[in-house]
Amino acid sequence: MKNIISILFFMTGLSLSAQVGIKTDSPKSQLDVNGDINLRSKIVVLNVTDNTLSQGNNDQILVSQGEGYPPIWKSLRIPEYEPNKFYLIFNNSFSDKTGVKFTNSEQSSITAKNTAFTKGADISSLPGFKKIAGLSQPISVFSTESKTYFQFETVVQANLPVNGTPDISIDYACGIFVDNKLVNLRQRNLKASSAASTFITHNQIGIVTNLSKGQHDVSVACSRLGSYRTASDVVLAIGINADTNINSFITQSSLKVDVYEIPQVFNPIIN
Incomplete structure (x- = not known):
């Protein structure tokens, strides 16, 4: 009661x-x-x-x-992950139609390329390199154990004359940077050919491991390294056309970024 x-x-x-x-x-x-x-x-x-x-x-x-x-x-x-296995956590792709151009007077002053082009070199120590604006983008990393893959593609052209003897050509290089630090570089030579204003396709693949957790800035920059028997008005164009036999649609650049991680942070998904 x-x-x-x-x-x-x-x-x-x-x-x-x-x-x-x-x-x-x-x-x-x-x-x-x-x-x-x-x-x-x-x-x-x-x-x-x-x-x-x-x-x-x-x-x-x-x-x-x-x-x-x-x-x-x-x-x-909550996503299910197996321990000690890498999973694709971040992926994105970017494109650019603006590209970069180099006149004959914009050739890089780098002479000792074997010492200048080292992994981790800051872009400020590489004179003559120009960034391709649309490919400078942020990426995210959530784990201390990661592998980040890069795939860069573009077209390189110069308004070179029809090839004669001796050869006419231009050396150039493109680098992939993370937080302005060099992680991958490829050097090539563009030669004059049997047709005027020759062009080539440039492909580049890079990888960097164990970036720190957080946001990072990825960029691509290129440089004109050397010119051989070229006239003073020859322009090197990367990711953009140097002459009218091709256009900006054909020469556009792309960058694909994939981040694989061993997950350490689990972000629940609420429907």
């Missing part, structure tokens, strides 16, 4: 008071429980669209919609 009377008084207090606190003298909501709650049955939430009560489905959680709105049930999915 005492228990029944106590329950009646408690229920009466709930109906008469705007705020009720359990183990607290200053409740901050209509019901404020300072301690553990043991639920032996179910939780239901009002569905405002049809005014029904929903108890959710198995493995769902309650998610707040903000002040003044009832919470809703959401499904929580």
